[in-house]
Amino acid sequence: MKKLSIIVPAYNEEETVGLFYDAFSKVESQMDVEPEIIFVDDGSKDKTLIELKKLQKEHEEVHYISFSKNFGKEAALYAGFQKATGDFIAVMDADLQDPPELLPKMLNVVEAGEYDAVATRRRDREGESKIRSFFARIFYKWITKFSSLELVDGARDFRVMTRQMIDSILLMNECERFSKGLFNWVGFSTYYISYENRERAAGTTSWSFWGLLKYAIEGFISFSTAPLSFVTATGVLTCIVAVLGTIAVVVRAIVFPHTSAFGWPSLVVIILFLSGTQLLSLGIIGRYLAEVYLEVKHRPIYIIKDER
Structure with a gap:
């Protein structure tokens, strides 16, 4: 039997x-x-x-x-x-x-x-x-x-x-x-x-x-590298936007040399956006590093x- x-x-x-x-x-x-x-x-x-x-x-x-x-x-x-x-x-x-x-x-x-x-x-x-x-x-x-x-x-x-x-x-x-x-x-x-x-x-x-949410995140990280790809894509997109923005500022300065700048509110928003993107990226990368850190201890x- x-x-x-x-x-x-x-x-x-x-x-x-x-x-x-x-x-x-x-x-x-x-x-x-x-x-x-x-x-x-x-x-x-x-x-x-x-x-x-x-x-x-x-x-x-x-x-x-x-x-x-x-x-x-x-x-x-x-x-x-x-x-x-x-x-x-x-x-x-x-x-x-x-x-x-x-x-x-x-x-x-x-x-x-x-x-x-x-x-x-x-x-x-x-x-x-x-x-x-x-x-x-x-x-x-x-x-x-x-x-x-x-x-x-x-x-x-x-x-x-x-x-x-x-x-x-x-x-x-x-x-x-x-x-x-x-x-x-x-x-x-x-x-x-x-x-x-x-x-x-x-x-x-x-x-x-929250326990189920944590469990879901661990499962996602264990079997997918999509968040890391998201970080890479976000970085590339941010660089493209920055280049386009630089071109726009230069062209604007040439075409309209006597107009005032966008002002500090625009600058603050840009800084906050970039800072948030960086922190999000670091958080995602850090989560993967944490998984590696826990594994290499061999507890x-x-x-x-x-x-x-």
């Missing part, structure tokens, strides 16, 4: 980890695989670890990894991939926004051999704020347009993958990780399943708008405090 490893990142999910296991138990009999559930406690500040220890004592297929502090969901996924021993590996959230009842269908598609992964996408964003939905759509549109990735709008981390695909992902041990991009970058054929958006089963999300992606 083949083995299915399910990676479940959990941060302050004391109310949902038990509900997740109960929901999974209802569909376990529909799959002809040996299950392995790996919860990754990402430095939770509530009783998540206590609940995981209870589950682990009661069910032999349950395992957990507990970080020494909050390293982020990406680190949790990476740790889970390294720990997983299954022939197939699934990624799911503990809050039940990823329907466990889809697992049998997803697993059947992968086992058939035509696809290396089955991913999910939300058919709608019902229950999500309009502002968050707007920026999410913009992000998916832009990263697809300005990078080598082809991300599907509404795509979730919830997916089932082959061992070969996971081994390929593990070859990329970068610190600043963006899993949706990594899943796409390694290639392999992926089949998408759509489903209606679901609310959390309990608790509250740890993702704020561990996560530190384990307890596991079983």
Whole structure:
């Protein structure tokens, strides 16, 4: 019998980890695989670890990894991939926004051999704020347009993958990780399943708008050099405008030698424009340098405090 490893990142999910296991138990009999559930406690500040220890004592297929502090969901996924021993590996959230009842269908598609992964996408964003939905759509549109990735709008981390695909992902041990991009970058054929958006089963999300925005920026920088091209284009355009402006001033002085100058307001506006352009350019370049700076330190992606 083949083995299915399910990676479940959990941060302050004391109310949902038990509900997740109960929901999974209802569909376990529909799959002809040996299950392995790996919860990754990402430095939770509530009783998540206590609940995981209870589950682990009661069910032999349950395992957990507990970080020494909050390293982020990406680190949790990476740790889970390294720990997983299954022939197939699934990624799911503990809050039940990823329907466990889809697992049998997803697993059947992968086992058939035509696809290396089955991913999910939300058919709608019902229950999500309009502002968050707007920026999410913009992000998916832009990263697809300005990078080598082809991300599907509404795509979730919830997916089932082959061992070969996971081994390929593990070859990329970068610190600043963006899993949706990594899943796409390694290639392999992926089949998408759509489903209606679901609310959390309990608790509250740890993702704020600014946290998601930061995550989106990191993902964009990890897989696109378009901002650097924008800086170059802005510099070229500014030089062209400056040359044209110089020509205009010289011609004006020759044709109308006795007219007054444009005055200091025009000069101030020009200085502010150029200063803003320079600061924007430095900010973009600095962001890329920051990514390099973090990578060259070679710090561990996560530190384990307890596991079983």
